[in-house]
Amino acid sequence: MTLPKRAVAILGTGLFGMGLSVGGFGTYVAELVARGVDPSVAGFGSTLFLFGQFVVVWPADTLARRWSIRLAAAVALGLGAVGTALGGALTLPIALGGRLLLGIGMGASFLLSMTYVGLRADDGDVAQTQGLLGATFTLGLAIGIAVTPRAVTSVGPTLPAVVAAVPVAVSTLLTPSLRPMEPREHRPFGAYVGAFRNPTGISLGLANAASYGLLIVATTWYTDILSRVPELPTTLVLAGFATATFFGRTYSGWLTTVTTPRRAVEAGLVFLTGALVAVAVALWLQLPILLAVALVLTGAGFGLPFGPLSSLAFSNIGADAGVLLVGMTAIGNIVALAYPWLVGQLLEATAGYTVGFVLLSLSTVAVVAVWRRTM
Numbered sequence: 001m002t003l004p005k006r007a008v009a010i011l012g013t014g015l016f017g018m019g020l021s022v023g024g025f026g027t028y029v030a031e032l033v034a035r036g037v038d039p040s041v042a043g044f045g046s047t048l049f050l051f052g053q054f055v056v057v058w059p060a061d062t063l064a065r066r067w068s069i070r071l072a073a074a075v076a077l078g079l080g081a082v083g084t085a086l087g088g089a090l091t092l093p094i095a096l097g098g099r100l101l102l103g104i105g106m107g108a109s110f111l112l113s114m115t116y117v118g119l120r121a122d123d124g125d126v127a128q129t130q131g132l133l134g135a136t137f138t139l140g141l142a143i144g145i146a147v148t149p150r151a152v153t154s155v156g157p158t159l160p161a162v163v164a165a166v167p168v169a170v171s172t173l174l175t176p177s178l179r180p181m182e183p184r185e186h187r188p189f190g191a192y193v194g195a196f197r198n199p200t201g202i203s204l205g206l207a208n209a210a211s212y213g214l215l216i217v218a219t220t221w222y223t224d225i226l227s228r229v230p231e232l233p234t235t236l237v238l239a240g241f242a243t244a245t246f247f248g249r250t251y252s253g254w255l256t257t258v259t260t261p262r263r264a265v266e267a268g269l270v271f272l273t274g275a276l277v278a279v280a281v282a283l284w285l286q287l288p289i290l291l292a293v294a295l296v297l298t299g300a301g302f303g304l305p306f307g308p309l310s311s312l313a314f315s316n317i318g319a320d321a322g323v324l325l326v327g328m329t330a331i332g333n334i335v336a337l338a339y340p341w342l343v344g345q346l347l348e349a350t351a352g353y354t355v356g357f358v359l360l361s362l363s364t365v366a367v368v369a370v371w372r373r374t375m
Helices: 005-023 025-034 039-066 069-088 092-120 123-155 158-177 189-197 199-227 234-257 261-285 288-303 306-315 323-336 339-350 354-374
Strands: none
Touching (some): 005 069, 005 092, 005 123, 005 199, 025 039, 025 092, 025 123, 025 199, 039 069, 039 189, 039 199, 039 323, 039 339, 069 092, 069 158, 092 323, 123 199, 123 306, 189 199, 189 323, 199 261, 199 288, 199 306, 199 339, 199 354, 234 288, 234 306, 261 288, 261 306, 261 354, 306 323
16 A cells, blocks of 8 residues: 555644644533533534534635645644644633634645545555544544543643644644645536535535534533543543544544445444444433443444545545535534534533433434435
């Protein structure tokens, strides 16, 4: 397998840093709630994060086609570095603004990084290469989930956010040194909108909402869920969830070597559905051990569809690499952005997370049904 190793390393460094910040979402939400902020308002930062990713993907791809994919990625990473640094703020307006800025930087840099390495990789290696790049974000997310609660307790909220911003800043400086790519043909806005009218584009977007969008929901609320179950070691369970997510994403691309990308995505979504149902059952019946195991298994469920899903979006548009990837990302984020706030609302209304996870489970069942019908 021929991989653009330097590109994966440089771009992956920035995604790793932003993953650290996203992994810390739950800790900072819990801190805001402890300071008297309503859970739905505290969770709204994750909604803004997803919204930022939604609004930026089309401008980012268009700018990269008119200008330079490397320089556009560097600008996106710079915005992500600022948003990451602001992640430690516990003043509500700054915290929410930082989440929005991080979403804009993350959405643009992730899209452009995936497109760049997809163009650089050999045709048969696109899924594996994109899976590895996505795994760098997930490695940061894993460490952020496991370490941030203890780090904030030990040194306060600001320093962990600043430390997370350092690799993003380093990536910002190094990205312009990557090998230039030939300019891609400019595409009209209608070409991107086509994904919203195309059953394949809609299915890819819904699968992205289930696998990535609900992952953001998980990082928002898992810390608080575990804090309500004193029998469970919070750090250990979060580390297990994060590790499972990392390995799921890392090896997701290799699933395409034993089955088709479509079946690989479906298998990952079915696995995720089962894990979310198990979480809902464990919360309802108050079974701590089942809850711990189910939360860890959701990590693998979120990760497994990633590589084949990105490969499908990338390969479906032939020479116009990036168009359907933009549509998939936009649909996935716009569908998922209500869930962090909605779970917070259901938490306020029911004083628990059971109903919220029933909703998440039913949502993934619906995505699987649509996937089987259209793909």
